[in-house]
Amino acid sequence: MSKKKVKKDDGIDPNAWLATYGDMVTLLLTFFVMLYSMSSIDAMKFKSISSALQTVMKGQGGKSIMEYNMNNGDLPIAGKLVPNSSKESNREQIDMINNMKDLIAENNLDGIIDVKEDSRGFIFELKDKILFESGKSNLKSASLPALDTITDFIKELPNDIIIEGHTDNVPINNSKYKDNWELSAARAYTVNNYFTKIKGLDPTRFYPTFLGDNHPLVNNDTEENRAKNRRVNILIKRNDEIDEGDAE
Template sequence: MARNKKNKGGGLKGDEWLATYADTVTLLLTFFVLLYSMSSVDAQKTKSISSAFTSLMSGQSGDSIMEYNMYNGEVPLIGGETEDPIQGGEELTEQRKLYNSIKEFVRDNNLQDVVEIVDDERGVAMQLRDNILFETSSSDLREDSKSILSKLTSVIEAIDNPVLVEGHTDNRPINTSKFPSNWELSADRAVNVVRYFVEVMGQDAKRFSATGYGEFKPVAPNDTYEDMAKNRRVDILIVTADKEES
């Protein structure tokens, strides 16, 4: 019958590491318990994330439910409301309020297919492709585009901020008797949009300015037809108050 040999010389048995290991595990467990006790679960945010995920999986539109604000970490909720996760409840910036309001307006008026809302360092821009407003190589407003501009007038007249209308083209050259280059084409398109707001819709001319940038401020490379179409656009930019003061 085999017997266990005893270490009569008082040397190491080989299992001394177990005590150190047990102490390390205990310390780690204590550390994580401490972290959990110091944290707080935001029930409202968890509910919002759950709702957004449910909408996404069911195929419903949920871009306004779960759109993360890269400026200050806000998460807009259903119906345009915004949750501010910062303790102390800092107010939304003027630009973020305007962005949310315009996006809700565009959605409520079914303009998502013709108007894109863009955050700009100067404010919020309502971006329209050139084929919505004009015929090819023309600066005359299409008749069916005027109803779109008329609806956007409601956004413009609701606030007193300056409005910058900016025309853009792709990099294909133009050389006609009326438009020797893309500078003239983009500038004339911007001017005609401003004139519609002022002369037809009765807006205050002092608030508006028109600028043509030609092909020199693209939003995409001019190497495909789709990207060229993105560059041919008119931006109706509302300058936010916080940008005016800076």
């Protein structure tokens, strides 16, 4: 009687790869869900990326996930989509400065207002002699055209505005102000109130601050230098700005 040969099982499961594949898909899904929960996503671009992901996972042809993003000049998914380089940001900064300078020139305010930029934003710098009498915080009538010109510029912007009062280091002690801190505070509030109460700009955008003589532009060793240090800065904050000190 002949014995049937029993084929031995080689122990290899042809479907074993499905477990690994499933784990990979689950990890990918978890990763993208995590990114989405931490992000501020452009709805249209996220839809495009989602379609691309589905296409790739189904093994179909078409654009890759990276192509969907990079064709629009954007970095891949995570967070708020931003330009692929700093060129656009630099161009916006240059445009802002040029617009400010053009505004000053068009209104013949070159000798009254300086335009500057620092790490926090863009600055209209006004010398105190244009705005105030010595030791006082009441606005001169001659300063109003300059402030009105700045008003027309900043009222169209969404940015917050910081009003900085600065003095020189010469001590002051009169019947109204006992020191430079009080004088710089009064001047900052006066300019702030002109924008918000007289011109009607949104007061929640404005932050008056007084700095006394703590942030001079130059050494207070001559009258000319002290005059440079007596100023009011109208700082247009960058949208992503974090306070990092005084304007230079």
